[in-house]
Each structure stands twice: as C-alpha cells, then as structure tokens.
Amino acid sequence: MEHPSGAAKKKLHVVYLKALGLPHQEIIRIARVSEDSVRRYLQAYMKVV
Numbered sequence: 001m002e003h004p005s006g007a008a009k010k011k012l013h014v015v016y017l018k019a020l021g022l023p024h025q026e027i028i029r030i031a032r033v034s035e036d037s038v039r040r041y042l043q044a045y046m047k048v049v
Contacts, residue, residue, distance in 0.1 A: 014041045 010031060017027045024038050031038075 011041045011044075014038055015045050018042055 010033065013031050014027055014033060014037070017030060018038075022030070024035060027033075027038050028035055033041075
C-alpha cells in the first residue's frame with residue numbers, strides 16, 4: 001500500500017479492510033473516515049473493477 005498521495009493511501013486502506021470482510025462501522029473506526037467516505041471509496045473501486 002505504498003503510494004505518495006495520502007488520499008490514495010486512505011482509499012486503498014478502506015478497500016483493503018473491506019476485502020478482509022470487515023463491516024463498514026469497523027472500517028470507519030480503523031481508517032478514521034466517515035461513513036459517506038467509505039461508501040464513495042467502495043463505489044469508485046467497484047466502477048473500476
């Protein structure tokens with residue numbers, strides 16, 4: 001998860017935590033992001049895949 005952009009690192013971290021099967025509330029707590037951010041990051045990822 002090495003990337004020069006802090007924002008990109010945070011997004012990758014959220015996607016990684018979701019891939020581990022964690023629920024959104026746990027991702028919010030671990031990654032320290034809002035629920036809206038989790039949804040946006042995961043939706044953006046799903047558009048790419």
